[in-house]
Amino acid sequence: TDHHIDIAVTKSGDTNFTLPWDGSVYDTLFVIKRRDAAGSWYWVDGLRGYNKWMSSDSYNAEQTDANVISVSGTTATLKSTLADGTYIVSCTKAGLTASRQTNTDGSITSTISRNVDSGFAIVKVASGTGANATVGHGLGAAVKYIVGKRTDTLKSWIAYHVATTGTKYLLPNATDAAATDSTVWNNTNPTTTIVTGK
Numbered sequence: 001t002d003h004h005i006d007i008a009v010t011k012s013g014d015t016n017f018t019l020p021w022d023g024s025v026y027d028t029l030f031v032i033k034r035r036d037a038a039g040s041w042y043w044v045d046g047l048r049g050y051n052k053w054m055s056s057d058s059y060n061a062e063q064t065d066a067n068v069i070s071v072s073g074t075t076a077t078l079k080s081t082l083a084d085g086t087y088i089v090s091c092t093k094a095g096l097t098a099s100r101q102t103n104t105d106g107s108i109t110s111t112i113s114r115n116v117d118s119g120f121a122i123v124k125v126a127s128g129t130g131a132n133a134t135v136g137h138g139l140g141a142a143v144k145y146i147v148g149k150r151t152d153t154l155k156s157w158i159a160y161h162v163a164t165t166g167t168k169y170l171l172p173n174a175t176d177a178a179a180t181d182s183t184v185w186n187n188t189n190p191t192t193t194i195v196t197g198k
Contacts, residue, residue, distance in 0.1 A: 003118035023071035062151035105136025143190040
């Protein structure tokens with residue numbers, strides 16, 4: 001529970017649950033899914049702002065909505081955008097909000113919130129080029145798993161896993177098997193400093 005916890009929450013109105021760390025001090029990634037009925041996956045993180053969410057079961061751009069989840073200290077609250085029901089909330093601690101960094105290791109500058117102890121980082125890129133490029137992650141070890149999504153437009157989610165290598169990619173919002181494409185990760189595995197891709 002020092003870095004990650006999954007919490008079952010029965011929501012009735014605005015419903016609080018307790019984090020084992022201060023979500024106002026540490027950027028936290030929340031992945032929220034209803035268990036007792038159909039419902040979208042909500043991805044919310046502190047680096048982008050807890051009032052923004054994306055859904056990994058859709059291609060949609062990032063949405064702004066302060067009524068999905070709020071965070072104050074160790075108290076997080078599931079709010080009115082989410083229907084009452086039973087949820088699982090996956091919570092992963094990134095870096096200190098006061099220690100967010102601009103990373104220039106890659107050809108594209110990134111903003112990172114990193115937890116080196118657990119090997120987890122949230123990485124935000126202001127503008128891609130559509131061509132092969134590299135992005136710094138700041139973890140100091142080769143990344144084993146990546147989930148990415150363009151936030152400003154309709155676009156598929158994309159994932160890398162060390163087991164499938166940089167020659168293949170996965171689609172978290174689809175049921176497809178791992179597909180081969182030399183351009184997605186440029187046939188290159190992440191290094192201790194950068195991720196290569198398009």
